[in-house]
Amino acid sequence: MDPIKSDVLVIGTGGAGLRASIAAHERGAEVVVVCKATAGFNNATVHAEGGFRAAMEGLSPEEHLEDTVRVGFNVNDPEMVQVFAEEGGERLLELKRFGVEMRVHRGGISVGKFPTLAAWV
């Protein structure tokens, strides 16, 4: 088998892997993505079923940070949670650029058949 060469190797095709692949490609890198199953499946992202929390539409980054730490039983990485709370909303809205159709609510977005965020906002 011939070796495959790339500038960037992404392992895994959940949300993080796919978004990182796009970012690297947009910066001119040749990207190879490796996954254990059909790309986009067999990961937590697809099992979450389309509900994404973020500080938006009136939910403040401080509130989102507090919620995230509380449901994470205080074992979250504080720096990661800070970034998540501050940038999450903007990052989610960015997905429109890739054709993701979404409903925007206070405290997050929902996509596909995900019923509503009302229950968990």
Ligand SMILES: Cc1cc2nc3c(=O)[nH]c(=O)nc-3n(C[C@H](O)[C@H](O)[C@H](O)COP(=O)(O)OP(=O)(O)OC[C@H]3O[C@@H](n4cnc5c(N)ncnc54)[C@H](O)[C@@H]3O)c2cc1C
């Ligand atoms: C039922 C459910 C509900 C959730 N609800 C929410 C929610 O409401 N709000 C929220 O913020 N988060 C929620 N989450 C969590 C959220 O979905 C995850 O934190 C997020 O999807 C993680 O994305 P990821 O790309 O980092 O990982 P994943 O989507 O899990 O992707 C990881 C990828 O890496 C691959 N991989 C792993 N190990 C290897 C290996 N050794 N070799 C090759 N490939 C490998 C996997 O196959 C997969 O493709 C939920 C998760 C689940 C399962």
